[in-house]
Amino acid sequence: xxxxxxxxxxxxxxxxxxxxxxxGARATPIYQTTSFVFDDVEHxxxxxxxxxxxxxxxxxxxxxxNVLEERVAALExxxxxxxVASGHAAQAVVFQALLRPGDEFVAAxxxxxxxxNQFNHAFKSFGWNVVWADPxxxxxxxxxxxxxxxxxxxxxxxxxxxxxxxxxxxxxxASKANVPLIVDNTLATPYLxxxxxxxxxxxxxxxxxxxxxxxxxxxxxIVDGGKFNWAGDERYPMISxxxxxxxxxxxxxxxxxFGFAIACRVLGLRDLGPALSPFNAFLIITxxxxxxxRMQKHCDNALAVAKxxxxxxxxxxxxxxxxxxxxxxxxxxxxCPKGAGAVLTFGLKGGFDAGVNLVSNVKLFxxxxxxxxxxxLIIHPAxxxxxxxxxxxxxxxxxxxxxxxxxxxxxxxxxxxxDLEQGLAA
Amino acid sequence: xxxxxxxxxYDESYIRGILNSVKNIAVVGASPSDNRPSHxxxxxxxxxxYNVFPINxxxxxxxxxxxxxxxxxxxxxxxxxxxxxxxxxxxVPAVLDEVxxxxxxxxxxxxxxxxxxxxxxxxxxxxxxxVVMNRCPKIExxxxxxxxxxAGVNTRTLSxxxxxxxxxxxxxxxxxxxx
Numbered sequence: 001x002x003x004x005x006x007x008x009x010x011x012x013x014x015x016x017x018x019x020x021x022x023x024g025a026r027a028t029p030i031y032q033t034t035s036f037v038f039d040d041v042e043h044x045x046x047x048x049x050x051x052x053x054x055x056x057x058x059x060x061x062x063x064x065x066n067v068l069e070e071r072v073a074a075l076e077x078x079x080x081x082x083x084v085a086s087g088h089a090a091q092a093v094v095f096q097a098l099l100r101p102g103d104e105f106v107a108a109x110x111x112x113x114x115x116x117n118q119f120n121h122a123f124k125s126f127g128w129n130v131v132w133a134d135p136x137x138x139x140x141x142x143x144x145x146x147x148x149x150x151x152x153x154x155x156x157x158x159x160x161x162x163x164x165x166x167x168x169x170x171x172x173x174a175s176k177a178n179v180p181l182i183v184d185n186t187l188a189t190p191y192l193x194x195x196x197x198x199x200x201x202x203x204x205x206x207x208x209x210x211x212x213x214x215x216x217x218x219x220x221x222i223v224d225g226g227k228f229n230w231a232g233d234e235r236y237p238m239i240s241x242x243x244x245x246x247x248x249x250x251x252x253x254x255x256x257x258f259g260f261a262i263a264c265r266v267l268g269l270r271d272l273g274p275a276l277s278p279f280n281a282f283l284i285i286t287x288x289x290x291x292x293x294r295m296q297k298h299c300d301n302a303l304a305v306a307k308x309x310x311x312x313x314x315x316x317x318x319x320x321x322x323x324x325x326x327x328x329x330x331x332x333x334x335x336c337p338k339g340a341g342a343v344l345t346f347g348l349k350g351g352f353d354a355g356v357n358l359v360s361n362v363k364l365f366x367x368x369x370x371x372x373x374x375x376x377l378i379i380h381p382a383x384x385x386x387x388x389x390x391x392x393x394x395x396x397x398x399x400x401x402x403x404x405x406x407x408x409x410x411x412x413x414x415x416x417x418x419d420l421e422q423g424l425a426a
Numbered sequence: 427x428x429x430x431x432x433x434x435x436y437d438e439s440y441i442r443g444i445l446n447s448v449k450n451i452a453v454v455g456a457s458p459s460d461n462r463p464s465h466x467x468x469x470x471x472x473x474x475x476y477n478v479f480p481i482n483x484x485x486x487x488x489x490x491x492x493x494x495x496x497x498x499x500x501x502x503x504x505x506x507x508x509x510x511x512x513x514x515x516x517x518v519p520a521v522l523d524e525v526x527x528x529x530x531x532x533x534x535x536x537x538x539x540x541x542x543x544x545x546x547x548x549x550x551x552x553x554x555x556x557v558v559m560n561r562c563p564k565i566e567x568x569x570x571x572x573x574x575x576x577a578g579v580n581t582r583t584l585s586x587x588x589x590x591x592x593x594x595x596x597x598x599x600x601x602x603x604x605x
Binding site for chain 2: 042047052066261
């Protein structure tokens, strides 16, 4: 009989997590240990030489983190994954594997403000040069590609503000340039959107958000799509050239379609050090078990809030791709038909002061700089997450002074709307 | 362990059945260099309880990964259960000729990841051998035992049963039964 392909909810609960071989523990144990004993000297040598699979030291890998890795790889349809300390760490490790000083990458202008800062400042100090392109103008991606380009980076659903990127169209541009397409799938999660099915090569996540989903743990994940042909490509020596760190092993040759993920682990994570705590991994995998239930409720609530706000007298506009009048509605129907996510922005007719007033008046919504919590969250990006950007950058990123961002939680929708109602009236 | 209908994909039970039923494995094209994938496979299979016979024309009488190597398949002093071909696809027919000429016919003719020859596969099956193409026995063992999860790799398997350890070590898992 042919093997059954498990569904998304089944994978959310089971992928990567067999009962513990030693104790039979059914929930994934928190392997809160720095190190693992070797069976013998020969075994230790094989592990350090990457000749066998196993555990050495939690900075390189940990069995609790491994469950998170396989779980996210399975949900995204990737070959392998690597868990790291944060979404930002995931991006740093990915780009360190792909770029050398003087190289370029093309990134969408509509990104999480923290990513814009990371690319504009920290990455430039390493000589990794970002070239910006506008996801609403696909020709700008083609124009931004140069012989120095090593990758293209977009968000599936961009943060803030309900903006969708045409993943398949950008994937075509990446493919023509023969560079990997990296998609940050944090806001969509694989429940709503599976970028590998539209041509992405690498997916990154801030697992801090909807994957973990409870606002209790920072974490990041890198997923290898397994399709990009690194072998023999001199532009990517971390993956395609003999590595002096490992006695001349070529990652793409030895590990085939999961060579990129292994390069990120044994060269990036090992040497840069942003390891995920096993305790955080445990909380995130526990969160993922209910991802399909939570994401659907998040999306249903967000759509109801978007509809409510779009008829409110104090609201100038609402940006949520789940609304049929939204310019990204068609893209949302294609890339995330189950829902357009739970993060939306809206503009207050009263501008900056009205935004400050609203975040000061709400009682159920929490005023803080995060998204993807069970709790409903509110922030005024111009005075917080996007504060460090210039006014022009703020506008481009969708964070003008009148903008308020919501991450709609999974409380009762009547209570969520009642809180906004009283907050806007006050 | 029924024959696969085609060689584009294999059921887990087919691969697990093969890896659970073989003991003596020849690796044709095993490299003495300890940074080569074929060298890794020899060592990994040996560490997981298989009797491995590295085959390399220039290495007869020497050792590969501490294991006695042989120049030709015909030099191996024991009956073989499986031959793993770590040569490019173009060399497969000649290796199969050597396999078919052995006094004891192996049960399994396995071609490595990236190696495929459908005509040779048909010949091997006609000679009553089970065939696997374009797969790595190390990766398949790692996947089906769950060990490869320790590298963050998607095993594409689910199980609510406890993984079983191999005797003689902590960080080595068995393949489990064929069910």
